[in-house]
Amino acid sequence: MAKTIFDKVWDKHVVDSISNGPSVLYIDKHLIHEVTSPQAFSGLKKRNIKVFRPDKTIATADHNVPTINQHLPIKEALSRNQVETLTNNCKEHNINLFGLGHKYQGIVHVIGPELGITQPGMTIVCGDSHTSTHGAFGSIAFGIGTSEVEMVLSTQCILQYKPKKMLIKIDGELNDGVYSKDIILYIISKISASGGTGYFVEYSGSAIESLSMEARMTICNMSIEMGARGGIIAPDDVTFDYLRNKKFSPQGDKFKKAIGEWKRLRSDKDANYDKILNFDASDIEPMITYGTNPGMGIKVSDYIPKSSKNTSIESYNKSLDYMGLNPGESLLNKKIDYVFIGSCTNSRIEDLRIASNLIKGKKKADHVNAWVIPGSKSVEKVAIQEGIDKVFKNAGFEFRQPGCSACLAMNEDKIPKEKYCVSTSNRNFEGRQGPGARTFLASPATAAVSAINGFITDIRNN
Amino acid sequence: MEKFVKFDSSIMPLNIENIDTDQIIPARFLKSVTRDGFGDNLFRDWRYSNGKLIESFELNRIKNNSKILLAGRNFGCGSSREHAAWAIYDYGFRVVLSSFFADIFKNNALNNGLLVIQLDNVIINKIFEKVNNDFNSSFSVDLEKQCFKSLDGDIHEIFEINEYNKTCLLNGFDNIDYLLSQKEKILNFEKINDK
């Protein structure tokens, strides 16, 4: 029977199927971090068992770490305890930890790919919904809860129902000023924040194939924002070139052999999907969100709609109230207070290059606070080597140390109440970036240029 | 996991769509390394402003000791934080009713003995109406029979749940125990697939 790439990877990992129930799915790589793992380790202790396959588990500290003075002990007791608990658990169970100060530390979804831990054909899970990022390499990757983290720690398996399959095909050429963040915000605005629930999405088409690995990761990363469990893109030469000579990639002859296998990871021509959506790349323009879920997005040159077919009018108005915006309003030239360039969606070196190129020699507007948080120590290092940090600093941006930061505002990096922030992260939920914070999601290019002008800017008119 | 037993209860109505996990439990409350006490911060930023109760918010306004939370569509979207399910359970809810749930939340809830019941939008609206007319109207949840109904007989719905999940909930079975019992098969799988 013809199979999709998703079927191929899934079927290879089914250990057993419970009749009228879920499958026992084998996990190749388990990524853990300080926030969603401690209770899972406590569970193991209670059962008096050890981590089953510590060599398939990789840990980092990212969600709740400071982004300045990382060499000093963490000030806040609760956060310090959480990071120390991770360190102790990793020691006790022999797990490779890239903790604070380690040269590989960083946001879990940034380091997995850049170290070559993430590879085509794998099953990858992590107690974080944006695990979908890793699907850009042709792997099945999805976020799990802490009980599931405990399942994987104790048996390297998880109980999972096979999701339905959706194909999103984007053909054609992308317009100037359109980045992968715009593509995914565009798709979510079309199908809504719940339009992908129950599905695993495969992305294909010439517009997707034309993208770099970084850009593909941004797309897969936000699959969860349409409700999908994950996104997957068939690996190709771009993927193989990216993985060549990465720290944990297969090396030499093994790499050649791996490519042979990876090349088979494509959907068969007549494979079946439960749903197929086609988009035309030329219809996509720079995007921005105006509401409190990622589906509430418009072309930056458009007006805020009067209602949404995906939401009741009460919920819609509540959302605009929270944002302090009105239906029919344009966001262009809207004054902003903060710019956040970071998060697992857009903090890779390519993102920082794009943003820094647009602001070279310029100064940010006085009233704007602009933060750049590189996704990992490795990204930080390259940025410093290339002088990107200087470009940001000279423009008045703060160039900080790696972590999730204001993407979820667990540490001190919070956007104050009612302040507007153009953010390259993935969620504009109420209070996501701090209690009362108002988030506009956009590409790093839009964010950088808006920081310079002090208001929301269409980069095509810059 | 505690066994799920049949019960009668009033309903806490929260007629908001797309309630995401950041609303259910904001990230700044995720610093604990244990599973307890999250109920205190359930819907924190809707319940409190500057430490003061927001009287108009449903959980503060309606005092009906409900074990059933009724919410608008796409409940639990957003992050995978299981703390959201822990907070709802810890607060005292045993069932969440909605016309649509996010995937990861659904798994997390079921893994913690919190039953999610998905019903048609029309029915959900009818229940909202009924509850808003009388916050003390009583409903019964019978998982064995997969039946949700109002005690006055106005509403009588059979809901869907997978056999496996149902058995686990009813018996308080633990998925991890199940997986641990499958070790032989897992080892065998590793051997065959060179994992």
Ligand code: SF4
């Ligand atoms: S950057 Fe944000 S979305 Fe990504 S892993 Fe960290 S908290 Fe989650």
